[in-house]
Amino acid sequence: MNYLIIGNSCAGTSCAAEIRNIDKKGNITILSEENFPAYGRPLISYFLQGKQTLETIKYKKEDFYTKNKITVKLNSKVQSVNTTKKEVVCENKETYKYDKLLIATGSIPFVPPVNGIEKHKNVYTFLNIESVRNIQKVVNKNSDVVIIGAGLIGLKAAEALAEQVKSVKVCDMADRVMASVLDKNTASVIQNHIEKHNVTFYLSNTAKEVKENSVILADGTELNCDVLIMAVGVRPNISIAKDINIKINRGIVVDKYMQTSIKDIYAAGDCVESFDVLSEQNKILALWPNAFVQGKLAGSNMAGVTKEFTGAFPLNAIGFFGLHLISAGIVDTKQDGYKVYIQKDDTKDLLKKLVIKDDKLEGFVLINTNERAGIYTSLINDKTPLSSLNYDITKQNIGLNVFSKDIRENKIFGGI
Amino acid sequence: MKKVYAFEKNCLGCGLCEVYCRTAHSKSKDIIKTYKKENVDSAITIEEIEKNGVKTFFALQCRHCAEPKCVQACISGAMYKDENGIVRNIKEKCVGCQSCIMACPFGAIKMSVSGTVISKCDLCTENGNEPACVKNCPNGALKFMDLEEDKKIR
Numbered sequence: 060m061n062y063l064i065i066g067n068s069c070a071g072t073s074c075a076a077e078i079r080n081i082d083k084k085g086n087i088t089i090l091s092e093e094n095f096p097a098y099g100r101p102l103i104s105y106f107l108q109g110k111q112t113l114e115t116i117k118y119k120k121e122d123f124y125t126k127n128k129i130t131v132k133l134n135s136k137v138q139s140v141n142t143t144k145k146e147v148v149c150e151n152k153e154t155y156k157y158d159k160l161l162i163a164t165g166s167i168p169f170v171p172p173v174n175g176i177e178k179h180k181n182v183y184t185f186l187n188i189e190s191v192r193n194i195q196k197v198v199n200k201n202s203d204v205v206i207i208g209a210g211l212i213g214l215k216a217a218e219a220l221a222e223q224v225k226s227v228k229v230c231d232m233a234d235r236v237m238a239s240v241l242d243k244n245t246a247s248v249i250q251n252h253i254e255k256h257n258v259t260f261y262l263s264n265t266a267k268e269v270k271e272n273s274v275i276l277a278d279g280t281e282l283n284c285d286v287l288i289m290a291v292g293v294r295p296n297i298s299i300a301k302d303i304n305i306k307i308n309r310g311i312v313v314d315k316y317m318q319t320s321i322k323d324i325y326a327a328g329d330c331v332e333s334f335d336v337l338s339e340q341n342k343i344l345a346l347w348p349n350a351f352v353q354g355k356l357a358g359s360n361m362a363g364v365t366k367e368f369t370g371a372f373p374l375n376a377i378g379f380f381g382l383h384l385i386s387a388g389i390v391d392t393k394q395d396g397y398k399v400y401i402q403k404d405d406t407k408d409l410l411k412k413l414v415i416k417d418d419k420l421e422g423f424v425l426i427n428t429n430e431r432a433g434i435y436t437s438l439i440n441d442k443t444p445l446s447s448l449n450y451d452i453t454k455q456n457i458g459l460n461v462f463s464k465d466i467r468e469n470k471i472f473g474g475i
Numbered sequence: 476m477k478k479v480y481a482f483e484k485n486c487l488g489c490g491l492c493e494v495y496c497r498t499a500h501s502k503s504k505d506i507i508k509t510y511k512k513e514n515v516d517s518a519i520t521i522e523e524i525e526k527n528g529v530k531t532f533f534a535l536q537c538r539h540c541a542e543p544k545c546v547q548a549c550i551s552g553a554m555y556k557d558e559n560g561i562v563r564n565i566k567e568k569c570v571g572c573q574s575c576i577m578a579c580p581f582g583a584i585k586m587s588v589s590g591t592v593i594s595k596c597d598l599c600t601e602n603g604n605e606p607a608c609v610k611n612c613p614n615g616a617l618k619f620m621d622l623e624e625d626k627k628i629r
């Protein structure tokens with residue numbers, strides 16, 4: 060059996076590992092466009108910041124591939140897939156046969172057209188090691204950096220650069236930071252904290268024009284700019300799937316078994332649409348844990364052990380300059396029927412928000428009060444009726460003692 | 476695999492397991508020096524249950540899950556399950572992002588006192604045969620055993 064995996068990152072490696080768990084003999088090959096072994100993609104900001112090295116950001120130990128007999132081909136960008144011959148052709152002209160194929164091509168940056176952007180010499184996105192290496196070459200302590208996009212990726216880039224350059228200015232069309240994840244209240248806590256660290260925000264504002272050494276915003280403000288980072292957002296990388304007419308909405312469409320509309324071709328991670336169990340819609344959930352779970356499931360199904368994807372929901376854990384944020388599920392409640400509990404202490408940048416509907420926890424936001432957050436996550440995941448718990452979770456810090464003795468012992472003694 | 480199991484009816488909530496956990500993970504391995512000079516994390520949480528005015532306790536540490544959610548969520552590869560089933564954390568790789576804290580359904584991971592990495596139970600079996608907490612619990616509230624063995628006992 061030939062297993063072929065396109066993309067050597069979270070979904071690709073977790074798929075490969077799971078295949079090997081089940082099928083000890085089959086050939087497993089991973090093709091990677093990048094020239095570096097798998098790394099924790101979110102760690103690129105820590106690498107840019109100097110807190111991690113090229114060695115420590117590697118995702119797997121050296122012996123992962125040898126022990127599991129997994130072949131990795133770096134610098135091997137897949138150009139096309141021939142579904143009749145069951146063959147993949149790379150840009151370097153190498154071809155690979157497959158019986159089962161996984162597409163785990165992740166995300167690509169979305170770069171909106173901005174007038175004059177071609178005039179600027181130092182424009183980068185922030186998605187891989189290569190982009191960090193390029194940014195490192197051009198920034199110094201005198202640089203004025205402009206980042207377009209105040210989402211997770213833009214803010215992580217801002218954090219990484221703030222102490223190495225003269226100024227970091229972040230602009231976003233939305234009225235708040237991390238607008239796709241956070242409500243206004245929470246976003247303002249994060250923004251205030253980041254502003255204390257050499258970062259200035261220009262919100263409800265867009266880049267109208269780029270000049271050789273500056274960026275002009277929609278409201279006319281002109282920002283000096285030596286380095287421009289485009290972090291507006293990411294999109295599923297669907298180009299390969301598109302070429303072979305796999306069913307696509309916004310991302311690649313997969314069934315419960317992570318199989319695409321073409322037999323023997325699976326897909327997982329940022330490039331697919333996932334079922335969000337809370338909104339009951341298919342969504343792009345471009346998140347590391349989701350990519351891991353989907354890759355593993357795809358691997359299991361590819362190797363013949365049928366397992367179903369039961370859905371996911373948004374989950375974010377992120378830190379900026381020592382402030383820690385964890386958010387999950389539904390946090391911005393526009394519809395009726397939600398009860399929202401907020402506990403806030405501005406002096407300590409502390410916030411706890413619980414979103415409850417029909418006796419179930421459906422979302423939470425925690426800032427600097429993150430102890431045992433996973434128990435909240437499990438309440439959302441298991442759809443636990445809150446009335447079945449030992450106490451009111453809005454009145455007391457959470458612990459395993461929230462569960463009745465039977466359930467608690469079952470969890471502890473049963474394990475997961 | 477062998478894990479640490481807590482027996483609520485024997486737990487006094489005295490916190491000695493935490494003291495010995497810290498000592499076992501200290502440089503000096505000395506209980507007093509650890510307390511006075513070293514800032515070491517305990518990987519144990521002692522929980523209190525109050526029912527009809529009566530307080531009971533239990534000590535909780537990582538369950539070393541078969542399908543560990545912390546490992547799935549870890550963005551750096553710092554968290555991994557070793558060949559013996561022990562879920563470990565490589566401090567040099569950890570960036571303290573708390574994705575694992577968000578994912579662990581037991582709430583068994585803490586932020587370390589340094590605030591930059593996490594801290595969790597590693598079963599400390601290198602120090603001898605039994606984890607430090609089990610060895611030093613004065614009332615036999617913690618047992619180190621295999622689930623099959625445990626079924627026979629309960």
Ligand SMILES: Cc1cc2nc3c(=O)[nH]c(=O)nc-3n(C[C@H](O)[C@H](O)[C@H](O)COP(=O)(O)OP(=O)(O)OC[C@H]3O[C@@H](n4cnc5c(N)ncnc54)[C@H](O)[C@@H]3O)c2cc1C
Pocket residue numbers: 065066067068069070071090091092093100101102103104135136137138163164165166185186187211212215296299327328329330345346347348350374375376377550572574
């Ligand atoms: C700066 C930053 C911070 C982030 N922080 C977090 C965070 O804190 N928490 C979180 O949950 N998520 C975070 N994310 C998102 C997370 O990194 C992604 O969800 C995750 O990497 C998805 O994994 P994946 O395997 O699906 O795809 P990717 O990691 O995107 O990997 C896809 C791989 O496929 C390769 N590829 C693409 N096309 C081809 C081709 N044609 N041929 C060969 N190879 C190809 C790419 O080069 C790439 O290596 C962050 C992302 C960034 C950029």
Ligand code: SF4
Pocket residue numbers: 536537538539540543544545546562578579580581582583584595
């Ligand atoms: S830290 Fe939590 S999720 Fe990870 S193995 Fe331990 S109990 Fe399981």
Ligand code: SF4
Pocket residue numbers: 548549550551552553554564568569570571572573574575576592593
């Ligand atoms: S805090 Fe450390 S161990 Fe936990 S998910 Fe982040 S990098 Fe991994």
